[in-house]
Amino acid sequence: MNIDWLKRLKESFPPKLASVRSLRQDGVLGMNTRNHAYIQAYNDRKLYPIVDDKTQTKKLAIRHKIPTPDLIGIINFQHQVPSALELLKNKSEFVIKPAKGSAGKGILVISKREGDLYFKPSGAKVTKADLTRHISNILSGLYSLGGVTDSAMIEEIIQFTDTFDGYSYQGVPDIRIIVFKGYPVMAMSRLSTEASDGKANLHQGAVGVGIDLATGRARYAVQFDQSIKRHPDTGKPFDQLKIPLWDEHLLIATRCYEMAGLGYLGADVVLDRVRGPLILELNARPGLAIQTANGLGLQSRLSRIESLDHETPRTPEERVDFSKKEFAA
Amino acid sequence: MSSSSSGKKWPLYLGVAFLVLLGSWSIYKKATVYGYSLTQRAQEPVWLVEAAISFRADGEPVKVSLAVPKDSSAFHILDEKSIAPGYSVSLQEQDSGRRAIWSKRSAEGPQKIFYRLDVFDAVGGQVLLQQDPPPTPNKPRFEEPYNTTALDLVASIHERSADDDSFASELIRQISQYKRNEALQTLLELDPDLVSLTRKLLALEGIPSRLTRGVSLEKDSRLEPMRQLIDIYTGDAWELFDPTTGKKGIPSRFLLWQRGESSLLDVEGGRGSKVSVSVIQKARPTNELILKRKDLTESALWDLSVYTLPIKEQNVFKKLFVIPLGALIVVIVRNLIGFKTSGTFMPILLALAFLETKLLPGLIILFVMIAAGLGIRSYLSKLNLLLVPRISVGIIVVIFIMAAMSIISFKMGLETGMRVTFFPMIIIAWTIERMSIAAEEQGIREVLIQLGGSLFVAVIVYLTMSNKHITHFMYAFPEANLIILGIILLLGVYTGYRLTELHRFQPLVENTKKGE
CATH class of the missing domain: 3.30.1490 (Dna Ligase; domain 1)
Structure with a gap:
């Protein structure tokens, strides 16, 4: 593993830099913009304890009848x-x-x-x-x-489905869905690999899989930032990966907006064989790796949602339908 | 989005503009109007003049009175103090001038009293000598045969001169070459003091004169008697003559100590008193002296200057005023470049420690400390201690490591090793704790990356804070921190990409290009 790392270091030197313009063209959301224009602008700090303390999230989810373990x-x-x-x-x-x-x-x-x-x-x-x-x-x-x-x-332990069989080295992955002002805007799953030592951390070599909002199918996959078609350990092609009960995934993630009140939210959903999709945890500062996993920038989708008329309230179901149409791969 | 948030941003931009303008204006004003030195540590000479008084006390109450100089347009007094153990000292303004007076209930044996004066701006030659015309002096009488000699000498000079001024000049010229003058040689047998003889001869001609004492600052000197000059009233003004050189006017770089008839030194209750003067020239930073120039101290700006604080506090602020610059570097590294550091401002604390230890010894000390700490910590983790006790144990371990390093380096004769205590031990203890957890969970590589990042930033901050030009500038112009504050506020709303993101999202951009 050490030799791998040295090889990667050699390959990444000298570091390749993209131009600011090309990043902007692809609508890549940077950390500073995320913090300033989204997290600080849309996430009220006093709501942070709701998501930072999982016992509070759990109690609130039970009250809102959002399924959790x-x-x-x-x-x-x-x-x-x-x-x-x-x-x-x-x-x-x-x-x-x-x-x-x-x-x-x-x-x-x-x-x-x-x-x-x-x-x-x-x-x-x-x-x-x-x-x-x-x-x-x-x-x-x-x-x-x-x-x-x-x-x-x-x-309680989660009864995992066999959906991810062959796509994960260890454990069963969850699905991260970014919900902006109540609209799902992007989704991904992190799959552990042998290289990542079973951890779901993209830095350490886990695979990031972008998931199409309209269908729940894997639309793109990366490992170490490079596009791949098959799981590196099992060779199973990603184009066969489709998340069952996808609409329910989107719906419970979307309903977390009403529950937590956070404008920019990351919801982690896990699929239980018996109970269906469950909210595992919420995140008030979801990371930017979802863009790499999807090979897509977030900015244009966020701007699209900001441009909507938010005066007339829409139900979570209506918002899910909107996003599925608007952000289909 | 851009329109709504930029609408909210304008008060910030206004505030930033105000801060930057205020800072720049103040720097400009201090530099141009008050002559604050902008760049290097500009220095100016300061003369440390020390009068050493020695006498033998009789075992009775002692009172010593020394004439001392006054602040004048020719020089400024930076500092004055007396070193006289057991004596009480006071400074008194009298008609005849300023005097320093020491007293003691009883003293016996040889006594030493030092009076030290730090003067600067000794330009010389600009002392105003004008005063009301003095009365014509009484004509002295010498005993014979000296009286005839004196009268003949005065008459011969009178013959050759047109007025009092030329008489004085000629007399002083002859006095300065007394060895070649028989008449003077004879008169010196009666009165060996050249100065007092000159004054007696002047009185014979009816010309008023007075004694003037002073110290030449031209070059360093040790324990020399004070120089005596003669002030001569030449009809309409006082003129200063140097009887040893024969020159007229105040010598250059001359500190006028005392003028008039009163004695230089009076000692009651003691015998054999003597006063001698030493001069040492030293350089002091210009900006320190500016404040002392009297005409400036009235400005309100100076009341707020750090230079008005005692030296010890000044040294504290010397360090404090460069910290904002360190904070700016951390902001740039994190928000513009996008490097991770372990502990947001740990690099600044490390840099402050490096300032005390110097860079290389500091790095070595830090590495040894962290390595030893991690070793002991890995043993401690087997004991499964709870968090707070574990950190506390960590702090104690760090203290022991510090003590061990100090002792070992002391025994080996390495002084820098003893500076290990400048490292903030609680920060080090937490760093060791975080690193050991990170090592268990994310691997040694991640730990090294984080530590390397922190050290890299710490070294940059250190190099900035240890740069003489930068520290001088930040210390002389603390208002530069207003500009830094403005820049940090601006960076606080910077929403552009970080440098590392250009690399991080490079594959994404590349892949979309391929897709097209």
Whole structure:
């Protein structure tokens, strides 16, 4: 892996630069514009806790009847840690997450249990002591931004579909949908690879797949910023990838606008075999990699939405229909 | 979108324009009107004049009175102080001039008192000597046979001169060459003091004169007696003559110490008193002196200048005033270039530490500290400590590493190693913590990239903050920070691409071109 990295470094030197004009022509959204003209302009800072604290997101989603993974319990204080084990007495599959974690840090998935011994999906053993220590670490803020004290959230495990079989090295990917002023504008999925060590991080070599808003089909895929047609590990072609229940994905993501009130929002949706699409988490500062995954700039779509008449309210269904027509690949 | 947000931006642009204009105007005014030096550390000479008084005390109350100079148009006093342990000191304005007076309840044995004066702008020759005509002096009488010699000498000079002025000039000329003058040689047997003899001869002619003492600043000197000149009233004005050179007028770079009949030094309760003077020329920054020029201190601008603060506080502000420049660099690196740094302003804190340690030793110290910290931290992670105790342990470990480095480098005779304490230990402890977590989760490579980025920025900030021209400029013109503030405000609303984005989205642009 080190040699790979050296090779990539050599290839990327001297760095290739695009002209400002060509970026502008393609409507690429830059970090400064995203921060200034979208996040600061459309996301009220006092709404951030709703998305930065997953327990709040969860409670709000339940109130708005937006499907999310079922909650088993929330641990707020160290003295409650023993009661967590009580909660998990009859569970053999569950997920423990830090409420204020970011980038998937501190998420522990247990998929199997044999008596007092738990197992991760990878087969690694987890003892009861490991479990309580993990919860303690979460509470002390190990995984939260700035190390502030945190809560641990225990959720039901997601029953994954086989849609992504052959498209993911490990775990099952979620779908990121950017919702601007209540309109879905772009979608992508991040697929882990052997190179990314099972992580869904594009920098580390995960595949970014742009998804057509109209059909839910993969329309474009990149690894290390380069366009690819097949999954690098399995060779499975991306043109066969189509997300089932796509309209429902778009709809629950769109309804998060009413729920969270954020004008510029990233919704992470995951497909459960039994329950359908579920909202995994929301993000008030969604990244720009979605443009690379789609091979498309966001700017023109955002401007199109800004130009709409927002005086007459439209239902989430109407907005989804609009985006599907307007932003079809 | 552009119309709505630019509509909101105009008050900001107005504010920025105001800040930049105010800053530039103030810099311009200080540089042109008040002569503040813009670029280099311009320096001007300052003379440290020290009068050393020595005497033997009798074991009784002691009172020492020394005539001291006054601020005049010919020079300015930058600072004056006395070093006289056990003595109380006061400065008094008297009719005869300014005097410094030291007193002590009782003293015995040899005594030393120092009076130090820092003067600058010693231009010389512009002291106003005019005063009301003095009374004609009483004619002195010498004992014979000296009286005849004196009268003959005065008569012969009188013969050769037209008026008092030419009489004085001729007398002084002869005095300055007394070794070739028999009459003078004879008279000196009676009164060996050349100056007092000259004055007696002038009195014989009915010309008023007075004694003037001073110090030549032409070159450095050590423990020399004060120079004595003679002020002669030549009919309508006072003229200064130097009896040793015979020259008329104030010598160049001459500090007039005292003028008039009163004594230079009076010592009560002591014997064998002596005063000698040392002169050392030193260079001081121009901008420090500007303030002391009297005519400027009335300007309101000066009341707000940092130069009015005590030296110790000035040194604090010397550092503080370059920090905005560091902040500007961080903003540029992050928002225009798009580099990641670990901890937004950590590069500035590191740069401040480098200022104390110098760059290379600082980098080495930092690397050793972080490497040792990471090593110990990797052991600690096996103990599964909670976050706050773990950071606290980290701080203690960092302190121990600092102490160890100080001690080892001290034993090895490396002084720079002892400067390790200038690194902000809490920042270092957090850096080690974050790096070790990042190393576990994202790999060593990511850690090195972040650390490299931070160090790169820290070095740039260091090079900026350690540049003599830049620090001088920022210190002399703190209002430049208004301009920096304006620039940072502008960058705060910059919505263009970052340099790294031109690279990041290059494949995207390339692919759309291929698609067409």
